[in-house]
Amino acid sequence: xxxxxxxxxxxxxxxLASPAVAQKVPGVTDTEIVVGLTTPLSGxxxxxxxxxxxxxxxxxxxxxxxxxxxxxxxxxMKDDGYNPGRAVANLKEMKDSIFMNVGLLGSxxxxxxxDDIAEYKLPVINPYGNPAIWARQPREKxxxxxxxxxxxxxxxxxxxxxxVEKLGAKKVAVFHQNDEYGKGGLEGVxxxxxxxxxxxxxxxxxxxxxxxxxxxxxxxxxxxxxxxVVILYPTITHGANVxxxxxxxxxxxxxxxxxxLGDYLIMYRLLGELWEGAHFNILSGGAIANDPAGKAALDIxxxxxxxxxxxxxxxxxxxAPMILAVEGLKKAGRNLTRESYVEAMESIKxxxxxxxxxxxITFGPNRRHGLNAVRTLRAVKAADNSYAEVAPAQVFPPHF
Amino acid sequence: MDLVESYAEDxxxxxxxxxxxxxxxxxxxxxxxxWIAAEYVVFIATLIALYSIGVMGQNxxxxxxxxxxxxxxxFLAIGAFAFGHARGWGxxxxxxxxxxxxxxxxxxxxxxxxxxxxxxxxxxxATLGFGVAVYQIFVNWETLSGGRAGLAIPKLQSxxxxxxxxxxxxxxxxxxxxxxxxxSNLVSSYVGRALIAIRDSDIAAEVNGVNLTRYKLLAxxxxxxxxGVHGALYAQVLGHIEPQIFNILESITLxxxxxxxxxxxxxxxxxxxxxxxxxxxVFADFREMVPVVYGVVILIVLIFEPLGLYGRWLKxxxxxxxxxxx
Numbered sequence: 001x002x003x004x005x006x007x008x009x010x011x012x013x014x015x016l017a018s019p020a021v022a023q024k025v026p027g028v029t030d031t032e033i034v035v036g037l038t039t040p041l042s043g044x045x046x047x048x049x050x051x052x053x054x055x056x057x058x059x060x061x062x063x064x065x066x067x068x069x070x071x072x073x074x075x076x077m078k079d080d081g082y083n084p085g086r087a088v089a090n091l092k093e094m095k096d097s098i099f100m101n102v103g104l105l106g107s108x109x110x111x112x113x114x115d116d117i118a119e120y121k122l123p124v125i126n127p128y129g130n131p132a133i134w135a136r137q138p139r140e141k142x143x144x145x146x147x148x149x150x151x152x153x154x155x156x157x158x159x160x161x162x163x164v165e166k167l168g169a170k171k172v173a174v175f176h177q178n179d180e181y182g183k184g185g186l187e188g189v190x191x192x193x194x195x196x197x198x199x200x201x202x203x204x205x206x207x208x209x210x211x212x213x214x215x216x217x218x219x220x221x222x223x224x225x226x227x228x229v230v231i232l233y234p235t236i237t238h239g240a241n242v243x244x245x246x247x248x249x250x251x252x253x254x255x256x257x258x259x260x261l262g263d264y265l266i267m268y269r270l271l272g273e274l275w276e277g278a279h280f281n282i283l284s285g286g287a288i289a290n291d292p293a294g295k296a297a298l299d300i301x302x303x304x305x306x307x308x309x310x311x312x313x314x315x316x317x318x319x320a321p322m323i324l325a326v327e328g329l330k331k332a333g334r335n336l337t338r339e340s341y342v343e344a345m346e347s348i349k350x351x352x353x354x355x356x357x358x359x360x361i362t363f364g365p366n367r368r369h370g371l372n373a374v375r376t377l378r379a380v381k382a383a384d385n386s387y388a389e390v391a392p393a394q395v396f397p398p399h400f
Numbered sequence: 401m402d403l404v405e406s407y408a409e410d411x412x413x414x415x416x417x418x419x420x421x422x423x424x425x426x427x428x429x430x431x432x433x434x435w436i437a438a439e440y441v442v443f444i445a446t447l448i449a450l451y452s453i454g455v456m457g458q459n460x461x462x463x464x465x466x467x468x469x470x471x472x473x474x475f476l477a478i479g480a481f482a483f484g485h486a487r488g489w490g491x492x493x494x495x496x497x498x499x500x501x502x503x504x505x506x507x508x509x510x511x512x513x514x515x516x517x518x519x520x521x522x523x524x525x526a527t528l529g530f531g532v533a534v535y536q537i538f539v540n541w542e543t544l545s546g547g548r549a550g551l552a553i554p555k556l557q558s559x560x561x562x563x564x565x566x567x568x569x570x571x572x573x574x575x576x577x578x579x580x581x582x583x584s585n586l587v588s589s590y591v592g593r594a595l596i597a598i599r600d601s602d603i604a605a606e607v608n609g610v611n612l613t614r615y616k617l618l619a620x621x622x623x624x625x626x627x628g629v630h631g632a633l634y635a636q637v638l639g640h641i642e643p644q645i646f647n648i649l650e651s652i653t654l655x656x657x658x659x660x661x662x663x664x665x666x667x668x669x670x671x672x673x674x675x676x677x678x679x680x681x682v683f684a685d686f687r688e689m690v691p692v693v694y695g696v697v698i699l700i701v702l703i704f705e706p707l708g709l710y711g712r713w714l715k716x717x718x719x720x721x722x723x724x725x726x
Contacts, residue, residue: 041687041688041690042688042690042691043649043691044649046688049688076685077685077687078684078685078687079680079684079686079687079688079690080684081680081690081691083649084638084645085447085634085637085638086680086681086684088443088637088638089440089443089444089447089681090684092439092440092443093438093440095439095440096438107642108550108640108642108644108645111550111638111639111640111642112638112639112640115639132549136549178539178540179539179642179644180549180550180642180644209535209536209539210644210647211647211648
């Protein structure tokens with residue numbers, strides 16, 4: 001071999017053997033870990049985009065505390081307008097430059113992205129959407145997904161049982177959004193009605209569309225059902241509207257609400273005394289703004305992102321998954337790869353995310369549904385925004 | 401001098417050498433794109449290709465025939481779900497695609513009947529009602545929409561051992577080329593002239609022997625076929641569909657693409673599709689300001705280019721034709 005060829009061979013071997021080339025991990029440098037978020041900052045679900053804003057605020061806090069194993073977090077956030085095509089495009093764009101994603105949002109988006117995530121080997125922490133989507137995925141495609149989100153059917157059945165056991169419901173009606181979320185809740189309620197075998201009847205199910213604004217007829221249908229308890233599966237706006245319309249029609253049933261109505265501060269602001277006495281769930285059973293753990297987290301988040309004021313409970317729904325993601329990064333150590341991160345996440349047991357989670361989040365090699373829980377509160381008095389805990393956190397079996 | 405000397409010449413797709421050269425360059429760029437660009441760029445190009453087909457269809461109806469329609473979301477949904485079911489039953493991709501187009505076209509003909517009596521805003525409202533009705537049907541008829549879980553679409557088989565994204569891209573670009581050629585032939589033929597005559601004055605068109613019923617229904621049918629194919633291709637790319645994807649926003653997006661790209665223009669249809677996809681994507685880092693930026697960009701384009709992006713292309717072409725004398 002001639003000298004130039006020999007030199008070239010040696011140089012090539014040295015370059016290929018260098019750690020920088022051999023161990024290049026997407027989104028990880030010596031000083032940074034890049035977290036990529038695609039979220040609806042515009043469009044019909046823009047309010048939920050505040051979860052991502054809160055995640056970014058928490059990342060800044062983590063950085064000010066010294067970062068994780070010598071690296072700082074860098075958050076890249078892109079708007080997807082709640083559009084599956086745009087969300088998939090954002091993920092494709094970011095996949096080689098980010099280490100992980102947190103809080104991918106929207107069932108349609110999860111459906112469109114679920115196979116890509118497996119193909120990219122991209123860790124995705126706590127996607128917000130029906131966990132049944134992941135339960136239907138083949139086991140080998142779940143390796144990089146870690147979920148701590150309540151199953152819609154489980155929540156629906158629980159709300160029905162709660163209505164019967166705590167409120168003495170004999171006839172219930174369901175007001176629900178006409179989509180996967182609302183129908184999932186209705187299916188859960190139906191499952192509960194069957195399970196209780198005659199103790200309670202489903203007197204009616206009234207659906208609405210996201211584009212509906214006038215809900216007077218919906219309220220009248222609910223009134224005609226004669227239900228003593230109405231179970232609500234709407235957005236905040238539609239929930240508040242239908243409750244007002246029912247009151248106008250002289251119909252004041254007991255109210256039991258799914259987690260989107262869990263921001264009691266907003267509900268009090270919209271409904272005042274009409275919200276008093278309502279029983280409502282909290283997303284994933286997490287802490288709320290008035291809980292000590294919630295207050296502690298909000299003190300930090302609002303310092304970094306004051307515009308989240310007034311959206312405290314949505315912010316907390318974003319902070320908890322970020323704390324979970326950070327815990328995995330800490331456990332993975334300095335030698336961070338996507339595989340080492342997955343193993344670190346799998347080692348998380350009974351993690352409560354600084355008290356924001358109602359029960360321990362546990363993952364494992366065969367467990368990706370880390371927590372399936374709800375927590376129910378009762379609105380007490382509008383004048384002082386007070387509430388009471390009516391049932392301890394309910395933890396359902398994980399689904400996958 | 402740009403003199404057309406025969407009907408065959410008038411019908412030809414690319415009459416001048418410079419046009420053929422430019423088309424060749426665009427074609428070459430389309431071929432090499434997947435080999436030099438990142439995967440997400442190829443994905444966005446795939447989206448532009450499929451949207452272009454839908455926008456072209458709407459341009460046949462809105463731009464060439466002058467029939468304002470807001471029912472696009474309905475045709476998209478019909479195409480997507482027809483395609484999804486056909487694929488689920490084991491139909492090959494192209495057959496399912498044809499089924500999607502035909503299903504949407506049949507619906508288009510039905511919706512076209514009001515167009516015989518209605519004009520302008522009245523027709524717009526009628527078609528809007530159709531879009532909403534289709535949405536409701538799919539939401540509430542679970543056999544059609546796949547129920548709460550939606551409808552999963554089997555993946556497209558990769559061709560020639562290419563990566564899946566590259567393979568899909570080439571198939572979609574070829575389909576766009578085929579639809580572009582078909583549209584060009586359609587609007588250059590007597591059918592196209594009949595549609596344009598209806599747009600300019602339906603009474604005058606009828607006096608001159610254009611059968612309004614036939615051509616208006618044809619315009620609705622053809623444009624719906626395109627939109628149905630658009631819906632099917634979108635469904636294939638996403639791999640999963642549910643009715644919520646085909647909401648009123650999709651109708652508005654297609655309408656904006658027609659106007660921004662340039663009314664009654666094939667090139668404008670592609671430019672319009674690229675615009676509605678690229679502007680939100682390019683400005684995605686602007687976060688909650690994306691809709692504001694999007695709206696402002698639309699305003700700027702319409703203020704400075706009332707003919708849309710195609711107008712800018714026309715002016716650029718004219719400039720080079722006259723250069724250096726201007």
